[in-house]
Amino acid sequence: MNEPLIWERPERGNRGPRRAHSRDQITATAVAIADAEGIEAVSMRRVAQAFGTGAASLYRYVNSKDELYDLMLDAVLGEERLTPHTGNWRHDLREIAHHTRRMIRRHPWTATLTAGRPILGPNSLRSLEHALSALDGLPMDPDQKMIVVDTLLAYVRGHTMTEVAESEAMRRSGLDFAQYIQGQARYGRIVAESGLYPRLTQYWMEATVPHSPDREEQSFERGLAHVIDGVAARLPQS
Structure with a gap:
């Protein structure tokens, strides 16, 4: 028989010595x-060091690092209150996307x-239920609704990971936005002059979003509009 998930197990049993910490404290430290x-730095040993104890002591609270990851994810999903739906599914999906991006x-x-x-923790389940309920009243079966939510969240994760990676690259370079863009533009001219990438060259030379200080916001909004328009396009036309 499989061992009960951490969500099924009480935090502390009635037997044994009183525990010095709580799951919430351990989770907050890991977060x-x-x-x-970075997530690579999280280990049972590293978290235990923050409490001045050994890694073995944490196994009284969680059985593995994967369980600790589950607690961490669920904790941050509960940080921000979910916005009540308006009944306008397009607006509500946009709000869910921005909530997740933040x-x-x-x-x-x-x-x-x-x-x-x-996704099995209480905050995780609450967030997923909230997302699915944004689609109430639409002519979709349960499979279709879950695909819509999965697609929306996959877009948000992918776009936001790119934003974070570029911000980190800019930070490591020590350059401000204008200097960073100038460096990219200089190399872009070399690529354009090669004549090997005409479509990319047209994009670099004619597109406005990549050169805008708020390009992350513009790019996210435009991509999100495509995702939501794609959902609308698959609905039966009345």
Whole structure:
């Protein structure tokens, strides 16, 4: 028989010595480490060091690092209150997308962990139920509704991961936005002059979004509009 999931197990049994910490404390510490140093820095040993104890002591609270990851994801999903739906499914999907984007920008490591990971914690389930309920009243079966939500969240994760990666590259370079763009433009001219990439050259030379200071916002909004328009296009026409 499979061992009960962490969500099925009480935090502390009635037997044994009183525990010095709580799951919430351990989770908050792990989240702080991931925010500051990346998810790769999170280990049972590293978290235990923050409490001045050994890694073995944490196994009284969680059975594995994967369980700790589950607790971390669920904790950050509960940080921000879910916005009540308006009844306009387009507006409500947009709000869900922006809500998710804000969470990933606060905690970039979540984009990697949430991809393909089962969503089972209370905050995770609440968020998924909220997203599905935005589609209430639309002529879709349960499979279609879940595909819409999965597609929306996959878009948000992918776009926001790109934003975070580019911001980190700019930070490491020590350049401001204008200097960073100038460096890219210089190389872009070399590529354009080669004549090998006419479509990319047209994009670089004629597109306005890549050169705008708010390009991340514009790009996200335009891509999100395509996702939502795609959902609308598959609805039966009245």
